[in-house]
Amino acid sequence: MTVYLHEGDLPDGLDLGPEVAIDSETMGLRFRRDPLCVVQLSSGNGDAHVVRMSRPDYDCPNLKRLLADPKVLKLFHFGRFDIGMFDLHLGVETRPVYCTKIASKLARTYTDRHGLKDVARELAGVDMSKAQQSSDWGSPVLSQAQLDYAASDVLYLHAIKAKLDLMLEREGRAELARACFDFLPTRSRLDLAGWDEIDIFAHA
Template identity: 75%
Template sequence: MTTYVHEGDLPVGVLAGASAVAVDSETMGLRLGRDPLCVVQLSDGQGDAHLVKLDRSTYDAPNLKRLLTDPAVLKIFHFGRFDIAMFSLHLGVVTAPVYCTKIASKLARTYTDRHGLKDVTKELLGVDISKAQQSSDWGAAKLSDDQVAYAASDVLNLHALKTRLDDMLAREGRDHLAKACFDFLPQRALLDVAGWEDVDIFAHA
């Protein structure tokens, strides 16, 4: 397994030919409109990870943007709602098509309320990932080795998680419901960006 760190953009040809790419991001915080997008990490499920340390002065990353919007490439997230909103806000793209392992977990694993990436990965794959660097300074001029390892770990297991969760969704007869949720997810993220982040527009009240 190798983790590559790229400055500014994904190099031409990297991840070319992949039909599904795991994606995650690191930001300076969790508030849309306040906290900038700093790093995007990706993996094609073959064991390597690619980290793009973005130029926050321009967010000019045409190769990354092309991949995020490629209709032939499924983007796999865990809690994709936040990442997709960040990509819309800072990169100016609507990411699609997408799959979210957190949504899949909530629909398939109704026997638990533990749907964080660490919990789902531990139960379904037997892999214990560390979240120690989650709240570190992702805007630093140079990422530490611990940050690089942490960012990579967030995408290296998503393909395997998708496979396990797909089996569970099919077993429970909820795969079509999950697909409908994934199709709507980019629009849910755009609602967040537009100011409806904390409003359930489907509620009666």
């Protein structure tokens, strides 16, 4: 595994293929309080690219182009948050997308454990460490432990997706999953607009 650190943006000419695993690190989990600090990506080849964002201007045309590219499927785990952060700070709508957490909830109904650590252990045979999850991602210098943690969040999403796709097909829920993925950017926009805790589809 090689982890490439980039300052501010992805390098010109980098081709990560038709399916790119993406995650982000922030200073917290509140959209308008906590800034976007790091975006990590992997093509599924065992390497990861970690972009330390340039704040507050977020001038990253290559990353923005990739997020909006209709020919590149973006793989997330709990993409709802990342997509919202990209919309808020980068001004781009991320499409098309695939969320392994949604896929897990639709396919792995025999469990209520759908966090990435649990899904990766079962479907990819990987025991992930979450020790750096709450570290200072706004630091001007990222530690090797932080870089390795950021990379781990994207390195296994392609393998997890492959297993979940088989399960979704087996259970007859692949089409339902695709409809959920298509709706996900809209769900993120609802979060940003103030409907993050309200289910507008509920009767009450």
